[in-house]
Amino acid sequence: MLYADTIAAIATPPGEGGVGIVRLSGPDAPGILRRVFRPARGGDDYRPQCMRYGRVVDEDGRTVDEALAVYFKSPHSFTGEDVVELHCHGGPLPLQSVLRLVLGAGARAAEPGEFTMRAFVNGRLDLAQAxxxxxxxxxxxxxxxxxxxxxxxxxxxxxxxxxxxxxxxxxxxxxxxxxxxxxxxxxxxxMPPLHEAHARLARLVRSAEQGMIVRQGARAVLVGRPNAGKSSLLNALLRRERAIVTPIPGTTRDTIEEQANLGGVPVVLIDTAGIAETQDMVERIGIERSRAALALADLALLLVDRSTPLSAEDLQIAGLTHGKPTILVRTKADLAPQLDDRPLREAHPSLKAMVETSTLSGAGLDELAVTVARTLLGGAPISDAHLxxxxxxxxxxxxxxxxxxxxxxxxxxxxxxxxxxxxxxxxxxxxxxxxxxxxxxxxxxxxxxxxxxx
Ligand SMILES: Nc1nc2c(ncn2[C@@H]2O[C@H](COP(=O)(O)OP(=O)(O)OP(=O)(O)O)[C@@H](O)[C@H]2O)c(=O)[nH]1
Ligand SMILES: [Mg+2]
Structure with missing residues (x-):
């Protein structure tokens, strides 16, 4: 065994829960268990991988919490060392009390990731698995x-x-x-082994283009003139009423960011203030933020209202998305069409796709989600292969x-x-x-x- 000391930490997230776990790993874990735990029945020989019910007690024998204790004998544990878990009541106070007791009984507070690092150092996992x-x-x-x-x-x-x-x-x-x-x-x-290695490496590197987007996600910004339906679309894609929607142009004043799952890709959707000429100072600042959000985004969703004719504003906003991968979204597809967006499309150098949506009927929303995912993944569906x-x-x-x-x-x-x-x-x-x-x-x-x- 490489490590001489025994580490301990609360392994469950902070807050209230049904169960909270204090975990120990290291050579003294079973010794510490005997010092702080009194099984309800039987002696203090702990059979590996068996839960025992009992009390966690302090130095004076006072009960700190009722708990279940389980012992994993080295090397058959997550870290490869002797591991003990105390399953306590899932509240911050009982867990902190039990942790303090365990630290007093000889353990050291674990650093972030230290259990997994020990699993790696002890050969239980390699680094990619960790x-x-x-x-x-x-x-x-x-x-x-x-x-x-x-x-x-x-x-x-x-x-x-x-x-x-x-x-x-x-x-x-x-x-x-x-x-x-x-x-x-x-x-x-x-040549044969070198070529085979080369081909396999090239495949792996290529797969990372998709893999990194699926893991890290991307930023997609909704832009369009006031009342184009940006906030309505944000809410529809999130399936909840996140942003305020009104018939009044200039409703959204600040950018709003929310995490969504679009076709399997984690996407941060950013609703913005509709871009227009305005005297209103707050609105003007909001519009500046819209431009900034657009600059940082991986993808633009350019919204144009299908129920109105194309305006100079639409073309101006479309100009801001030039060079950025863009999906044209024709909104309000439930209303009578008035839009001819050919001039916009023909002038756009980085338009990837076009989708019609109605947040009223729900039409086109699934298609939009899939189109966003596909565009972010370079035009292909998510591969079934390893990435x-x-x-x-x-x-x-x-x-x-x-x-x-x-x-x-x-x-x-x-x-x-x-x-x-x-x-x-x-x-x-x-x-x-x-x-x-x-x-x-x-x-x-x-x-x-x-x-x-x-
Ligand atoms: N019929 C119909 N109306 C819609 C649709 N989407 C949005 N609207 C209406 O259009 C108006 C403007 O919608 P918003 O979502 O607030 O538009 P916005 O682009 O966020 O506007 P600003 O925040 O002012 O830039 C509201 O009255 C919506 O109810 C739709 O798909 N169909
Ligand atoms: Mg809005």
Whole structure:
């Protein structure tokens, strides 16, 4: 066992709940359990993985809480160490009291992510899997959850291992060429394993384009002139009355941001003040914010009212979305059409799609959600295949890909020692994903993003 100390933390979220858990990990976990817990029946020999009912008591034997205790014996636990969980009443006070007691009995307060870090250091999970546990906790859509569970299952780790195998042989061969006279080394064709590694790496890097959007989401801003129906559409997509809607132009004065799940992609939707010439100072500031929101967005939803003719304002606002991937939304499709938006569409260099909606009848709303997802994902539906979702993994894979490319390109012309260095660097970058070759400070940076108790 690598760690000599025993850590403890409240593992459940703050606030009230049916159950709250204090978790301990380390060599003294069973000892601390015996010090603070009195089983209702039987002695204090704890069979692994069996729940026992009893009381948590302080130094004077006073009951602090009634609880269930469970002991996981090393190495059969999340961290690989001896782990104890005390399932208490789920309130802040009982949990803090129990935690204080446990700390008084010899444990140390855990840092954020320290349990998962121990699981990694003790070889229970590799780094990609450890990071997946955080993605599971933070998943914003079912698709994001599926991808995180996939990663915890270890597909990326397996893929990385197999690519590593493909690269190890060429590296060994090149090293032999450096160390021995050329005539003593039988000639071998390194191209097949290098090409296969290259193809697999390229596929992984490509998959990250979708994977990162599914995991991190995107920002989509609703723009259009006053009364175009932006706030109504925001509410309809959120399925609740978030923004105020009135027939009065200039209703929305400030930008409103809300998280939505559109076709499996987590999207921050931003409702804005309708853009128009105005004397009103508050409205003017709101309009400035609309422009700023547009600048920061990944996608523009440009709303034009289908029941009115196209106006100079519509064209002016459309101009602001030029260059930004844009979906044209013709609103109020339940009313008689008056709109001819051809001039707008023909002048737009980055228009991706067009959808007609009615927030009154609900028409076009599902289509809009799917269109937003599709546009953000580069025009394709979400792939069923495994996707790389983590920018850290993507960057490392990209460096490996570059190294393998350089090796392939240089095979005929460059000396073996240079090629060997190239491949060694590539293997090093590959090891960063599984955590085999990662620097300590980076490791700490990764785990510090976790919550305490995880
Ligand atoms: N018939 C019909 N009316 C709609 C529809 N969507 C919005 N409206 C009406 O249009 C008016 C303006 O809607 P809002 O959603 O407040 O428009 P907005 O673009 O947010 O307006 P500002 O906040 O002023 O920029 C309201 O009276 C809505 O009820 C629709 O799909 N059909
Ligand atoms: Mg509004």
């Amino acid at each position: 990071e997946a546990t955080l993605d599971i906790i933070r998943a914003k859509t079912e698709t994001g959850l599926r991808l995180a569970i996939d990663q915890l299952g270890g597909w990326l780790s397996r893929e990385v291992r197999e690519i590593r195998e493909l690269l190890l042989h060429p590296l060994a061969y090149l090293t032999a060429l450096v160390d021995f006279p050329e005539d003593d080394v039988p000639v071998e064709d390194l 790389v979702t983590n920018p850290r993994h993507r960057d490392a894979l990209f460096r490996v890909l570059e190294g393998v490319s350089a090796t392939i390109d240089g095979l005929a012309s460059l000396p073996a020692d240079l090629l060997a260095i190239e491949l060694t660097d590539a293997l090093h970058a590959l090891g960063e994903i599984s955590g085999e070759t990662i620097a300590d400070d980076l490791l700490h940076a990764i785990f510090s993003r976790f919550c305490i108790g995880k």
